[in-house]
Structures are given as structure tokens and as C-alpha cells.
Amino acid sequence: MNVNLLSGPIRPQLIRMTLTLMVGMLTMMSFNLLDTWFIAQLGTRALAAISFTFPITFSLISLTIGMGVGTSAILGRYLGQGREEEAKRKALSAILFAFGFMVVGGGAGLLWSEPLFVAMGADADALPLILSYMHIWFAGCGLLAVSMVGNAIFRAFGNTRIPSGIMVAASLVNAVLDPVLIFGVGPVPALGIQGAAIASLLSWACGCGLMLWMLWFRHRLLSWRQFDRYGLSDGREILRIAMPAALANMLTPLATVLLTAFVARYGQEAVAAYGVGSRLESVACLFILSLSMSLPPVISQNSGARQLARVAEAYRSALQMVLMIQLAIYLLLLLGSPWIATAFSDQAEVQRLLLQYLWILPLGYGLQGVIILTSSSLNALHQPRLAFGLSLLRFFVLFVPLSCLLGYGFGLFGMFIGGVVANLLGACLAYLWFNSTLRRLTLESV
Template sequence: MMENNDRLNNSDHMDKMGNMPVGKLIFNMSWPAILSMFIQAFYNVVDSFFVSLISEQALAAVTYIFPIQMLIISVSVGTGVGINSLISRRLGAQRYEEADMAASHGYRLSFINWMFFALIGIFLSKPMMNLLSDTPYIVENGINYMFIITVGSLFSIVQVTTEKILQSTGNMKIPMVCGIFGAVTNIIMDPMLIFGIGPFPEIGVTGAAVATVLGQLVSMCLGQIFLFKKKHAVHVKLFGWKMQGRILKDIYAVGAPAILMQSIMSVMQFGMNIILSGLTETAVAVMGVYGRLQSFIFMPVFGLNQGVLPIMGFNYGARNRKRLMETFKKGFMTAFVIMGLGLLLFQTLPYQLLTIFNSTGSQEMYDIGVPALRTISLCFLPASFGIMSSSIFQAIGHGFMSLWGSLLRQLVGILPLAWIFASIAGLKLVWYAFPIAELIGVVYFAIALKYVYKKDIRRLDIIKEDYVN
């Protein structure tokens, strides 16, 4: 009886992913993820806002650890993208048992990934902060923040895996609900733990880290209830099976490039912190502010990406070229509009945006930050094409195409350009590294997309006809 119900769920899933009008399907799949990512961006900003009320040095301490947080996200989201892509393709091809095993492997991998970051936090927190800063306050608070974030990363890593498993089946609302409850928990606990409100002690920057972990714990617990207590198109098996190299290879064929692609962002942020700290630590704080503010723009686009990826993966597995490309085109158009609105916001209101994090009224932060926000935001529009191109590569199993694009933009582009510009003209020119690197990325992604289309996508209808016959 259970098997029949599961097949009925799969039939409903196939009808939606394969037949619902693409525009409506993208909206239904994306709005919960967009809302969830927007809330995520909001509580990241709130977190930094409360830290900035302590001091500019407190904000700098958190900014120094931001690359480590990005690295955690890189591994968990990258692995999740591989799981999502594989499950979607297997469901599209009606290979249900393989979809179950992909989900089960992914869930187990989340615990392995956590152990790696826990070891980093235990052994490398102090050496890393001593390398980055010689200001005692920043070093001490950075060590505490990094230790808590890494050792407590179990909750966020498991939750991201749970989210990607559910999203691969077309279920976008449950991850949204989990994210909302986690974000609300973090927002409530931030001021209480940072400033010692009510029965809670005043623990400053450390309180921000504890609040973040508590929010992740709430999200994870809700996710597990939904994953194991509700019926889905796939089932996660905890015990009674051995990990298979073939499935791990299939997951990381897309997941490894996605991890590296996300990790490159962490390396870029780390490198930018070093370049900027050689000029002034206020510039490091500004970079941290930009990272939080731009998440309001990029997070909704990443939410859109989460919605379109399983649609494209499913229709690639079902060999439906028309729906695959229609999803890509409409996804890109939507991303372009979101980024355009973000560009308008950063160009017209940079002073007001900086005021959110400049509780001391530091004129130096305004002098550095206003031109920085206006210049860096020029990268928004070209970035929309890169993000959507990466999503189609990941959806159809060409994850390394996305990886090369990120390498070109962030390591070959941003960091060398930033170093050269900083050497030539300091802060006045360094921010232009971002839009120039994105333009380089547009050229690469256009060429790569044309190649993949001719090699794989254009032939899908022919392959489908041969398959049916």
C-alpha cells in the first residue's frame, strides 16, 4: 500500500514538473525559496547590525570569520546541489530506487562534512585570527565566534541537505517554513545574548554566534520532522545499506564543482580582507557591510536558482529540450529584473544603506563605503547571466562548466585585479575589480552555454524520439 501511495506521489510530481506551464511552475517552485533566502539575508543583516552596535572592531572581527562561514555554506550547499541534481534527473527518468539512494547518501554525507569543520574550529581558530589581525579585541572575539560557528555547524549542514532533498522533489514550502522559524529564532536571540537582555548574560560578539547556531538548530529540527514524518517522492534510509562509489561519483560530478565554486567565493573574500586590511581596517568593515547588503539582492536570485534547477534537471532527464530552455530563459529574465532593482537601490541610496551599520557615525566609513557600494553594484546585471548559466550546467550534470566560470571571475579576475588596482590607486580603484571580473565571466558563460547547447541540449528531442521508439 505504501509503495502505491509513493508511486502516486511520483505521478503527481511528474505531471507538475513535465506539464505545468513553465512560468507558473517557476513561480510555484521559486517563491518559497526566494522568500526563505530573503529572510536569510534579513537575519544576516540584523546579526551584523547588532554586532555593529558594539563597535566597528566587533564588526571587523565577524567580517574576518565570514569566509569560514562561506566555506561551510560552500560544502553543504555544493553537496546539496549535487544531491538535488541527481535526484531530479533520476525522478525525471523514473528511476525511483536510485533517487532514494541518492537522498540517503547525501544525508549521511552531511555528518561527515560536519566533522571536517568541527576539527577546523577546534584546531585552527586561534592561528587564523593571529594571522589576520594584531588587534587583541578583534583576535579574541574572532576566535570565539569561529569556534562556535564551526563546531555548531552540524545543524546548518544537516538542514541544507534536508532542504535540497525536499526541493529536488518539487517541495519548496517546507524548506521555507524551516528557514523562517530559524531566522526568527536568530533575530530574537541576537540582542538578548549580545546585550544581556532578560535572564541572558551579556556576551557580545560571542552571543551573535550562539544566536546563529540556535537558529540553525531550530531549522534543522523542523526539517527532520518534515523529512521523516511526511510522505515524499523519495525516501531517506538511515541504516541497512553501504555507501556506493558510483552514487558518490554521480553526486560529486555536480557537487564537487559546486563546492569549489562556492569555496572560491570564500577564498576571494579571504584574499580581499588581506588586501583591504593593508589599506585600512575600515575598508574590511565596509566589505563586510557590502557582503550583508548584497545578500538582499543575490539571495532572492539564489532562491530563484533553487526553483529552476530541479525543473531543468527533471526535464533534462525526461529529454524535453523545449521546457528545459524555456525554464532557463524565463529564469534569466526574472534574475535580470531582480538584479536591476538591486543596482538601482545601491546607486541611489548607498549612504542610507551604510547608516544601518554605522552606529558611531564614522565619516571614514561613509567616505570609503559610498563609492564602494556604487562601484561594486555595477556587477549585478552581468552576474544574473552567470548565475542562471551555472544553474543549467548543474542541472544537466556539467558542474565543472560552472566551476571554470567561478575560477575565471573570482580568482583570475577579482583578486589579481583588486591587488593591482590597490597598488596603483588604493581604495579609489580597487572596487572596480568586481564589475570588470563579471564582464569577463559573461564572455565565458556565453561561449560555454553555446558549446553545451550544441553538444547535449540540442539533441534531446532526437534522443527522446529514439528512446520512445
């Protein structure tokens, strides 16, 4: 089960793991985009409502992403040192802690969802739609946590095939249920935006069940051995990396909240266009996301084995790949932008603003990828504070200030230009930051 990441050519290993993950991620992201398209058929009001939910859902998802980052980094180091049984015990702690944190977060969301969305700028028309969606989402988000941390456990062991398969299965369930529950079929009533939330909940339940079966019974990667003695300390060890990583990930939706509030000044059409653009970004950056999941196990296992030359090689290879792939994706988006705009809205203003988004912001996706991969690499090296500092710099020293500054001067066009400039500056600083850290760790290991 434990795939050897400590020897052999690094680039083929990264490509194999990343492409396998991309199958599952592409399926999941495509069906999320399809979910947005179904909701768009309900009208601009529904599309604007779902756009308001994205920063909040991503905030809680960021918590489990952080748990996954901490899990992968800790397990990878123990596996690199040949301590597999301890890694399995820590994997169980990660699952339980992630589920608990997500349940608490979902409960808080149920209590305070209305004042939260009002503070974000949701009006009286959008608020009932938002709450009908989010109350179901909050109630079931613990199931999503189990699946996401389970994915990280498999990746830490070098296996990306099983997580990919589970993502495909859960996404297919969501895709089949979405139109049935949103628009109604036969005896099933049309539930609108609430139906989309129920479809997500049922798909999470399927993914959670499959993940636990694979982890516990099929591959036996969870262990109760000495859990009563070390469970809490294992959890604290994971949280030492997980919490800074979660906070760093939560900066993304926080920045999105601020930028969405800025965009809302230009009307509901601008919010709708920005929401669609954000969902499209998640698909366009699929390679970045997949590579940011496959790179850390390679780095953490090799750093655990003190093979820092292979760490440097893995990092350089990842950056080269992400810059080339994202440039190609930008050109494809540029060519397909007129079709994309008409596919998601029949309103001329929404189409115009979405075209503007697609012509400018994707130009910086490769640079954004450099920052994301650097952050995940620093976490894999057990440098969570540096990773958090990089994320803080990216969003609140560069991205939000530059976007808003140019936005005030030149409208949404200026806001999008500011985002590209911020990604360029952030990528340069990230590259220098990582190499400085690796040189320091190399000197300390001598």
C-alpha cells in the same frame, strides 16, 4: 509530493518556485543582516572581527551547498526518469554524507582557527573576539548541513514551500535570541559577539529538527530500502557533482579572503565597510540566490526526460528575469545608500567607503547573476567540471586580478570598478559557454 516540472509554461513555474524560496531566504538574510547590525552596536572592533569570520564560515557552508547541488542534480534526473524510490534512497545518503563532512570540517576549524585568522591579518585586538565566535560556530555546523541538504531534497521534488517555512522558523529563533544573548536581558548575561554565535547554534538545532521531521515522518522522502547495499555508491554518485560544486563555491570565500587582505591595507575602517557591503550584497542578490536554487530542479528533471528544448527555455527565462530584477535593485540601493551608510556606522570614514561600495559594485550584480545561474545550470546538466572551470575563470582570471590591479592604481574606488568589469566579461563568457554545452548535448541525444 513530486511536483510536475516536465510540462506546462516554464516561466510561471520558475517565478512561483523562486518567490516561495525568496520568502524564506529574505527572512534568513534579513536576520543575518540584523545580526550584523546588533554586532555593529558593539563597536568597529567587533564589526571588523565578524568581517574576518565571513570567508571561513562561507568556506564550510560551501561544502554543504555543493552537497545540495549534487543532491538536487542527481535526484532531479532520477525523478525525471520516473525512478522515485531510488531518489529517496540517494536523499538519505546525501544527508549522512553532508553531516559527516561538516563535522570533520568543523573539527579542523577548532584545531587550526587561531593560525588561520592570524594569517588572514587579524590583529591582537580582534583575534579573541573572532575565536569566541568561531569556536561555537565550528562546534555546531553539522546541524546546519542537515538543514541545507534537506532544503535541496525538497527542491529536487519541486517543493519550495516547506524549505521556505523552515528557514523562516529558524530565522525567527535567531532574531529573538540575538539581542537577548548579545546584550543581556534580566538574568541572561551580555555575551557580546559570542552571544550571536550561540543564537545561531540554537536556530540551527531548531531548523535541523524540523527538517528531519518533515523529510522522514511527514513526507517520507528518505528511504533505508537497500541502503546497506547501495549507500556508498549513492554517496559517490552525489559527490561526483557535489565536490566540484563545493570547490567552486569555496572559490568565493577564497577570493573574499584575498580581497579582504587587500582591503586591510587601508585600515580597520575599510575592513568594516567592506564587511558590511558584503553582508548587504547577500541581501541585494537574494533573487539570484533563490533563482539559482529553483532553476536546477527544472533543468535536471527536463534533462533526465531528454526535453532539452525546455532546458534552453528555462535558462533564457532565468537570465532575462535576473538582469531586470537586479537593475531595479541597483537603483533602489543607489537611492537608499545615504541612509544605509549612517545606519551601520557613525564613523565618517566607514560611511564614505560604504557609500563608494554601494554606488559601484551593485551595478554588476545582474551580470554576476548570469554567471551564477550558468554555473548552477551546468551542474544540473551533470557538467560539474565545466561549472567549476567557469567559477575558476570568474574569480581568479577576472575578478581578483582586475580588482587588485585597478585597486593598486586607484585605491578602493578602482578595486570596485574592477569588480564590475570582471562581472561583465564573465557574464558574456558564461552565456557562450552554456549554449555551446547545450548544443553539444542536443547533438549527442539525437
